[in-house]
Amino acid sequence: MENKGRTRRQGEDMERVIEVVHVSAHLVNVVNFSVRYSEEFPSLNVARYRGEDPRLIILTTVPGITGILLVLILFLMFTASSYCIRVSNYEIFWYTHNLFIVFYIILIVHVVGGALKYQTNFEAHPPGCLRANQTNPDKTEEESGQAEGDVWSCREEARFQPNSPETWLWVSGPLCLYCAERLYRYIRSNSPVTIVAVVRHPCDVIELRMLKKDFNAHPGQYIVLNCPSVSSFENHPFTLTACPTEKKETLGIHLRVVGDWTERFTELLLPDPGAESEILPMVQQRRYPKLYVDGPFGSSSQEVFNYEVSLCVAGGIGVTPFACVLHALLDGWRHFRLRRLYFVWVCRELQSFYWFAELLCALHHKLWQENRPDYLNLQLFVSQTDGLQNISEERYRPLSSRLMIGRPRWKLLFEEIGRTNKHKRVGVFCCGPKGISRTLHRLCNSDRYSGTTFEFNKESFS
Template identity: 40%
Template sequence: MGDWLVNEGPKWLILVLWFGINIGLFVGYFLFYHQGTQFYYLRLLLGHGLAWARAPAACLNFNCMLILLPVCRNLISYLRGSCGCCRRSIRRQLDKNITFHRAVAYMICLHTAIHFGAHCYNLELLVAAQTDPYNLPFFFYGNDTEGLISKLTSLQDGVNSTYINPIRLSNSDAIIEGLKTVAGVTGVVITLALIVMVSSSTEVIRRSYFEVFWYTHHLFIVFFIGLVLHGIGGIVRGQTNIDVHNPEECFRRYLEWSPDDATCKIPQFQGGGAQTWKWVLFPMILYIAERCIRFYRSQQKVVITKVVKHPSKVLELQMKKRGFQMMAGQYIFIHCPSISRLEWHPFTLTSAPQEDHFSVHIRIVGDWTGALSKACGAEEPEFQDAWKMPQIAVDGPFGTASEDIFRYQVGVLVGAGIGVTPFASVLKYIWYQYCNPDITLKLKKVYFYWICPDTLSFEWFADLLQSLENQMLERGMGDFLNYNIYLTRGWDANQAKNIILHEEENSDVITGLQQKTHYGRPHWDQIFSNIAQSHTGVSVGVFFCGPKGLSSTLHHMCNQHSSSDPRGVHFHYNKENF
């Protein structure tokens, strides 16, 4: 049985804290509006609907404060750098920023549904109280309060009197009355914006119609404007003169209410001021600063120095930019105005910090990547002049989990298909570091696993592995890097015969590497068992970039094979997230 806490403990601690705050806010505000004396008369009109509307509103304020923070990528990168002295378990949580962003969005949806539904119900009750108070369902006070309801709804704004029911006309339509208010209009707008944003953020839409996701997600601007304006109208009105009119004592004496009564004056009501802006102001300032940084970077000149079209629809771009500094495993956002004025797409850097350029390898799978390949002349047989290259902008680089590989004694790198890109940068950087006699690395052993769908995927990365393999053998470091390539499909009968005929040769018939290619899928349970036996008493960093299904398998393997003994081997799972 593995040590579940190695990878799950910090994550669940954060989730429990987050859930705890949500539950605490919900319960606290529910009781405040359910028991608060200042809302005694409003509860008479609305019953439980008041508390059910206001409690989720408090949770919405809290979660709307959080929702922007995980997508402030410069802030996340800054925190990652500032946490350099922190434990790995703390730093790893920063890599789950997009996962947390989604979780907060789902929580916002839940509380929005409760809040919206409760207010629709409340609006119907307010209309009914103004139209026919004698047919209202009285929740707490029995059936002897019809006259009190009529008295409350008849209160007007004037000398010694303020209203409690915002519905001022009898026989009104609840929908029309709701849309007459700032709260009603903004509530509908932000709810519709939220529905569109969440529905277009599903994995199917993001993968197949990224542009739809990108454009609709910018409705968050409308959402936050509406959110800040939502509470301006002060629809929820609490009593302000409890000191001269205690509703728990005076509600039965409603016929005696008067400005001259010392103990039961006419109750006065006032709507609460807007509160949401106090919660979201700071995150909004941070996000605006984030966008200003992105805009500044988008104005900096980027030069494309080399374009390479690799097999399996992979485009390599080598670029230069003044002042650009990177670390191994980081990623950038690329913007090409000639293709789209607004879209920015993330790509992992495949170059090392020591190289005089930075590069990305882009799989051509959609409209945007196809248009970029065409704009860069990758489809043209002849050499393209530099002045013909499209203008592009680069934002970043931003930190990822792969940066932390140098904090472990043993590293396990797993890439699937084009997911191998971050490890191109990492492996190059490791080699450059080892070639520097003035640097002593903590990392002593690297296991690299690459799962490829077909033989064409090997071409560009196999060249890098072959170069590293030759240089390490020359330096007597052949045991440092243990790499394993798995071909899952893509060979025919003739290729299979050719593989069998050359089985005894020193190099692999497909890749040209000394390490032979494996055919089929890795047996992860056996692989992790062997690593655990070979490296007892150390922390092993497992880094993955690829599809969700394989990620779940590797995550489970890390938990299963981590020792419950503090002195045993521990596998720390890290996944690339963009």
């Protein structure tokens, strides 16, 4: 995922450079249209007369007007997709991002103006020939009276015709595929899900349990939520923290209340700010807002089970992709290669660990009962020390011995994993701050771990 993300960013940068060169070349062309107006072939010109103001050419022709609109839309899309705008105001990013539909429509119209032309009568007027009733000044009268097929004689004036627009040939195919995919996704998600449980966790995190008919998902996948009561057009991705199984039909997510959309959504789910949770029987289900689920969609976290040894690193709410992995282990999934899991969770506040404290403790007890205590190597790190005594609760006692203050010493961790798993491929999965992902990526690329190969995978929705 990290390599794919880097490739995508490089591709976007290259697109920006190409677009700048493209627009600059057109501006040079507009100036040439005015300066090099052809008196000999008036129909070939884009300008109406020699010396016409290039700005007037741009503002009074179809290619010029549509070109301005295309550049404006691209500028809005590029600037609104920057990280700072996505984080501070997601709505701006979302609505400008969907301008791509308008962009493609204008792109098809852009070439209709007929700025590019070609000659249609080469046989009657070959390039370089003299026009009708003219002679070559360099030739004698005898030479000028040669046969009609002479290269210097023209039987008629040159005629020009605009090129047939072909942009639609290249755009229509991808647009049809996109529309077909959107239609399929609409049909797949047109039935609202049933919300069966809403739980408020510490640090502004809400757990949502839902029920959807014929919904199948694998650990590590994510879904896209749409709540018309909040916004009819906005769709937000959330990683599944619980997948439906034979024993449990519900699917679950954990979302952090950050931003306008999550705040409004939380107010609809829990109107009472003091309510910690609301779990109602199906017969007493109150009227929650309509919620539509699209998905599931694949992500790099699905590959955790395809390694014999995996290292999962989470930062804060970035634990959600791996919570579903832990649920799968707790539910007794057996159809995977994973033989050992290193799980590192870094949080600023101690209360964040309570999001999945019961899950971690339940998995700990299960592995001890099965005589597999080394299957899961759990390490919890907290950077703020306020209230550390609270984790000494009896039901969370297995976590207290694995809680450390500060930040992980990544190099030592990699060296330990390398010594313990010589000549093996270790999958490294990260969902968290950029600082952690950069460090892990750099360590994975270094070659000093007793022949152990570390393969880096990163998940991010930002």
